[in-house]
Amino acid sequence: MKSFRPVVAALSLVLASAATAQTSSLVNNSTRGVAGSGANAMISGFVVNAPAGQLRWVLIRGVGPTLSTFGVASPLADPAIQVTASGGTVIGVNDNVATAPNLPLLNTVSAGVGAFPLTSANDAALLIGVPAGAYTVQLHTNAATEARPALLEVYEFGAVAPNGVSQSISGLAASNANLSTLATALRITGLDATLSAGGPFTVFAPTNAAFAALPPATLNSLLANPAQLAQVLLFHVASGQVLSSQLTNGQNVTTLRTGARPLVVNLTGGVKIDAANVVAADVRGLNGVVHVIDSVLLP
Structure with a gap:
């Protein structure tokens, strides 16, 4: 009986090449x-x-x-x-x-x-x-x-043209590998839907490293308590769109966390929100703006 292995191998190679060369898409x-x-x-x-x-x-x-x-x-x-x-x-x-x-x-x-x-x-x-x-x-x-x-x-x-404004604030977090912990936190609390509609909002977004720098007990406690985590996240969100050019030294920023103290802007030697450094400013979203920070802000 003839072996069909060479034919199968050749066919597999053709199919693999065709898949690699595929450039069309279902629109x-x-x-x-x-x-x-x-x-x-x-x-x-x-x-x-x-x-x-x-x-x-x-x-x-x-x-x-x-x-x-x-x-x-x-x-x-x-x-x-x-x-x-x-x-x-x-x-x-x-x-x-x-x-x-x-x-x-x-x-x-x-x-x-x-x-x-x-x-x-x-x-x-x-x-x-x-x-x-x-x-x-x-x-x-x-x-x-x-x-x-x-x-x-x-x-x-x-x-999308480079630097085009095309995503919600939740979308910006979900598509940025450096903000994946924030995206997870938004999902756990249900605030991802809030930051996908309405607004505009200004969000001070902690990086993954910022969350990782929290004491393990604090981070684990927050992740295990969505209601408490939501209050921490709301302390990073302000109503309205505030660009970096609109920040002033000593400015108080009222957040969406009810009853919380305001955040304080410090422009001495860079841009700080409380003690957190702004490492990327004015990331535009469809419903607001994101300023990426290197620390988690705690009320």
Whole structure:
């Protein structure tokens, strides 16, 4: 009997070469189904391929009311979408397309990809820039109604220009390897969803090394107590967008931690927030700005 091993080996080599040379990508995926609240959410996933350090624009839409213009009876009245990175951090949330922070660009990209216009403000849509990785989208409703027809769409629309503002604050943390501990802390407390919507916010973001410098007992206690951890994280967040050029020596910064003392800005010999050095300033997000610091701020 003839051996087929050389043929199999050759075929494997061809397939491996073809996979290595693959440069095309799926630019759109649309799924119509039935979505509701809670466990009745519609869930889909997508994977983005991009060179290290680059982002790809992704347009995500949760369509409900507009489906009635296509003859769909009783579609989902108030869809909402949530995008989660592979680590579990929520990086994008929208419940009303009109509230998207980059709405003009979102509309331009929607037309560019050939997506049909949304005729209702209650439809949901997001345009975010994401690095290579796997992502999950949930389409659900915040209304207490039964599950109804809805359409979940994902479009890829090319590379984000360098230094382009394209991610929520939670997205910035989730995509930066040096802020992975912060991203984990945001996820544990549920503040990742808060910092993916609304704002604008100013966030003083401790590095992984900053968290690692905490006494082990302190860090373990915080990670084991999400409510306490949330209060520490809120001590790093201020309402409104404050750029480094707007900071003044001796300035007090009121944080979102209720009843906490203000943070104090010190511009002598560099920029400090309390005793923490600002090691990277003015990292822009869709809903605010991040200043990376080298220490965890404790109330």
